[in-house]
Amino acid sequence: MADSSSFLPPLCERLSYKSYVVRAMDLTVLGLLCSLLLYRILHINQNGIGWVVAFLCESCFTFMWLLFTNITWSPAAHKPYPERLDERVHDLPSVDMFVTTADSVQEPPIIVVNTVLSLLAVNYPANKLACYVSDDGCSPLTYFSLKEAYKFAKIWVPFCKKYNVKIRAPFRYFLNHLASSEDFEFAKDWEMTKREYEKLSQKVEGITDDPHWLNADDDFEAFSNTKPNDHSTIVKVIWENKGGVGEKKEVPHFVYISREKRPNYLHHYKAGAMNFLVRVSGLMTNALYMLNVDCDMYANDADVVRQAMCIFLQEPVNLNHCAFVQFPQAFYDSNASKRINFFRSHLERGIGGIQGPIYAGSGCFHTRRVMYGLSPSDLEDDGSLYSAATRDILTEESLAREFGHSKEMVKSLVESLQRKSNPRNSLINSIEAAKEVGNVQYEYQTSWGKTIGLLYDSIMEDVNTSIGIHSRGWTSSWICSDQPAFLGCMPPLGVDAMLQRRRWMTGLLEIFFNKQSPLIGMFHHKLRFRQRLAYLSISMSGLSSIPFLFYCLLPAYCLLHNSPLFPKGFCLGITLTLVGMHCLYTLWEFMKPGFSVQVWYVYFCGSLFSLFDITLKLLGISETVFIVTKKTMPDTKSGSGDGPSQSDDDGLNLDSGKFEIEDSLFFLPSTFILLVNLAVLAYFSVGMWSRGRGGSGMGEACGCMFIAMLFLPSVKGLFEKGYGSRLSTLSKAAFLAFSCGSRDEPENYGLNSDSNKFVIDDSIYFLLGTFIWLVNLAALKGNFDITWSMLSKGTFLAVSFVVFSVRK
Secondary structure, eight states, rough: OOOOOOSSSSSSSEOOOHHHHHHHHHHHHHHHHHHHHEEEEEETSSSSSSHHHHHHHHHHHHHHHHHHHHHSSEEEEEEEOOOGHHBSSSSSEEEEEEEEOOOTTTTTHHHHHHHHHHHHSSSOOOGGGGEEEEEEEHHHHHHHHHHHHHHHHHHOOOOOHHHTOOOOOOOHHSSOOOOSSOOOHHHHHHHOOOOHHHHHHHHHHHHOOOOOOGGSSGGGGGTTBBBBBBBBOOOEEEEEOOSTTTHHHHHHEEEEEEOBBTTTTOOOHHHHHHHHOOOOHHHHHHOOEEEEETTEEOOOOOOOOHHHHHHOOTTTHHHHEEEEEEEOEEESSSHHHHHHHHHIIIIHHHHTTTTTTOOSSSSEEEEHHTTOOOGGGBBBBBBBBBEEEEHHSSOOHHHHHOOOOOHHHHHHHHHHHOOOOOOOOOGGGGGGHHHHHHHTTTTTTTSTTTTTTSSSSSSOOHHHHHHHHHTOOOEEBBBOOOOOOOOOOOOOOTHHHHHHHHHHHHHHHHHHSSTTTTHHHHTOOOOOOEEEEEEHHTTTGGGGGHHHHHHHHHHHHHHTTTTOOOOHHHHHHHHHHHHHHHHHHHHHHHHTTTTHHHHHHHHHHHHHHHHHHOOOOOOOSSSOOOOOOOOOOOOOOOTTTTTTOEEEEEEEGGGGGOOOOSSSSHHHHHHHHHHHHHHHHHHHHHHHHHOTTTTTTTHHHHHHHHHHHHHHHHHHHHOOOOOOOHHHHHHHHHHHHHOOOSOOGGGGGGGTTTSOOBOOOTTTHHHHHHHHHOOOOOOOTTSSOOHHHHHHHHHHHHHHHHHHBBOO
């Protein structure tokens, strides 16, 4: 397949991003943390419970920083050179492209359409590509939209290739005006293509609003009397590329599938859908490589497939040992781009310098043989199977036992394991076999989801599968490209974003406690030690919110109980240096890709809530649920140069970066922490003013102030118009804050009972109400834009708190 001439330049190169400055910073922070721990150990008998809790929290922080340093120690990535591919490879391998969707409401069909169109138009031979769309919601709307998308693809794909269009998702491409300098032929084709896309959009949006007439079409008979969680397997070949001329050879194979789902059978969410895609594509086209993307993640670089092939076809190292190629995930909307997952944009490159990046669930090219369970030890240097492995693996009985009792499936397996890509003469002839492997009972007593395909036992199927692949000795590659290969949309700010974060953290905690746990992986000799530590860091990320929660409350607790939290003398300098260096370092790391405090806010609250999910599962009370987050597409005005503009639903402008603090437990921890620290700060200020404290507790007060600054978005969220806290959330948080108040505080914290002043031994109650009352006064002066409804809520709370807190 490949020309092995040694004088030709390489298809890719490995780039190292080692920075001795970053290493020095990491080690310095680690040394300061260890020094602080040593000081606390030496003085642990001289202090109270707050000191012990601080020691435990800081021990967790030190361990997590050690794991973080391991990841960022030797970052690396691969840079492909797709322009060299034609010189080295005479016959490009085939690639199957998978698009997964699960809910036509949360994931509107027009988003799926644009993703599919961008994939159909990539710069790669059409006869080497096949696009499969898995619809786990069994929606006739999605199927109708894809049929219409194919009609437009016959226009769109030739247009993109004729004029070498850079952006191949129509909804993004047509955001800009047509330049007046363009030649007449291009302008004519551009206008025609734009009109056809507008017709497509109108059809899709129209049928979404009124889907009833779909039942009259015979092609939709399979969708009658179906429910998203109760339906038979549906396989529809929308287009089969049989060659020919013109548009007939430009558009790749295009197939719609929806696996059988029944209420009493486990379907394993996205992992189950992906495994069905692997089986169906193996029966129909059986490509050597597979790309999977989420329905909202369109191909932003037309050469993305060629870039991945540069990694797989680079000789001789990567032929046997590179299991998958992961592209960075980026997002096209302005707010989400600032909230890109820090793990996937920063830490993946760090892990790429060890055994390879983690499969991120989208934008990833897989090797089919690896998904079928092969290990590097099963292969010769040229990629062929060892004779012993051939005898053990390629027997019909063994394959049927491991992969299921389908003769057509076994036949395709043999071809795939031998690196043969022999697609069937006709895709339509494989439909019945495809339906067979989509049966709900097909995977019963097989190795699917255990050692083959995407692994089950966690809703984070991507990380779970990645651990399984690396444990067999495979490596993976992280691509460094000049422009994002894929662009997608993130859920809007607020609960949707936290639902997504909750799902991620819950899935990672599931992995931490299941048989794929990195702790168990310590015994997998093919999983490198540093890679184990990296997986341990990632799977424990949800647990980090526990010490963080306690640490946020420690300054307030110590201030109320007159108990020291921070060291004194020289060691105080260590603490201040540690805090300052860590803040500057993390601020620098977050500002480089454009992150904000909201990123941390969403991460922390989502991580904390995931603890409740995994605890309930471990206790057998409930099962974790795969939550489909809402995808939104900009409501663009065709041809407008102003860019995308979000619709203003219910008075909320999603592009403004604000969100409503809804009646949800997601917002309870942050509101609780904020109220406690602000109330204690006010309490401390009154105590200093009335009695004079001579500087006692200033360190703890500064800690409360720092924590309150971190939660500054929540301060505005308490009462700001359109984005304020719900009364129930505020009440719950206030109740928890009251529970932290102590009635037996030291005498110097209270006011003199012999004076004519109020006796406020429950001052935290009083000052919490006073704080809310002052917020309302500030609102009257225009500092916050609030409604009378929100003002009345705040006033009611303030009056109630004062009445029950103040005693003469």
